[in-house]
Amino acid sequence: MPQDTVRQFLDFEKPIKDLIEEIELTKERSEKTKIDLSDQVQQLEQKVTETRKDITRHLTDWQRVQLSRHPDRPYTHKYIELMTDNYVELYGDRNVKDDKAMVGGFATLGGQTVMMIGQQKGSNTKKRQLRNFGMANPEGYRKALRLMKLAEKFNKPIITLIDTPGAFPGLEAEERGQGEAIARNIYEMIRLKVPVICVIIGEGASGGALGIGVGDRVFMMENTWYTVISPENCSTILWRSWDYKVKAAEQLKLTSSKMNEFGLIDGIIPEPDGGAHWDYKVAAENLKKQLIQSIKELKTLDPQQRINGRIEKFSKMGFWEEYK
Structure with missing residues (x-):
């Protein structure tokens, strides 16, 4: 740092x-x-x-959750700054307004143009309020989709950096179609013809993460989490108290190692000892290396192969038994 x-x-x-x-x-x-x-x-x-x-x-599961929220941890803009050149940020969903919690634009990564999209939390109190603590409204997800379609138009790979405690749960967000916006993104991302790589760089909570989380490759940084609900909210629902958040974190199996074991992600990107906040450059270099390698692999595939692969990948997720 x-x-x-x-x-x-x-x-x-x-x-x-x-x-x-x-x-x-x-x-x-x-x-x-x-x-x-x-x-x-x-x-x-x-x-x-x-x-x-x-x-x-x-580290315990709860401690990894805490590391994912570390106030010194690098956020989306920091990774873009350290990994890319010529970043040009694009704004607005062309419908309501520009959502500051969702950022994105074209940049040069490893000598090739890519579309970078991600949630931005803000590095201090004032900026966190401006960014709504990384909780995007419907216009944020529609903005992300607009940028994805723009990348597809110019045949450029898409990289999404996920770091959110969830989509914004306010009444106004629901009135403007929060659920529909996230569902639309999931539907459209499955069908994109260009390579799509998603990385959880901090918190990966609920539909807020899935709204930009459907890709050919899904990775997690080492000290991050990815699940349907935060440990605190899970504890509140099950035990009517936040006091059991540590137990909830263990039971949710939300860490990168657990997600990898379940086959829900494609790999884990290592962080510097102690967490990404100890050395931004090393964390960014590890991420950049994985992104460049993945783009190279995905470019060898036909667009329809990538689409079919995504459909198969997400269709197979989960465990179940059928009884007749």
Whole structure:
């Protein structure tokens, strides 16, 4: 993350916070006393690296949910900035207005033009309010569909970056056809003739994620989640309290490893030790590498093959038994 940004720490990241504070105190002491303490600082920095690795190895499902929401975590615009060149953002659904929670536009990725689309949460309180905390209205999903159709017209691959706690549940959103907008996107994305790659980069909740989540390839960043409902809301429905959110997170099987085991995604993109917020460039580079490889693979297929593959892929999802 940027050096001039004040780091924020989750509860289970306290050991890292303590070490970083000790590093700062050691550096200050070195400056005041004019004594070279670089070896001590180096040892502490090594401990930080080891602690990050140790925390990553022992994360619970709920802690991964917390990491996916980390306030320092890179969002869609940050990934676009680090992965692409010549990004030209496009606005509006040509019907109601421009939804700031849904962003997108043409960009150059690995020397080829692609359409980038994703939810944007905002990096501070004011921007989060502007972006509606990444919860798109119907016009956001219609804007996304307009951009997808534009990409199809010019035969450009589509990449969607999913990071939302869900579609906006307000009355006005329902009045303007929230359910229809999401359903329309799912229907149209299945039929797009160009390669479509979807990546959950943070939260992947409910229809808000599915509205831009139907593709030839669906990936998850390592510390993300993808399910029909958030652990808090699940806890509220089942136990009438948020107090069971940790248990709900475990029972929902929402982490990237579980989704991969169930065959609901095509792969997991690794993050830096401790989470993507520790090194934006490494996280973006890992994602970029996977995107370029997937586009290369998908371009070898005939458009109808890709469409048939998508239909088969999503039709086979889930487990069931038939009784006669």
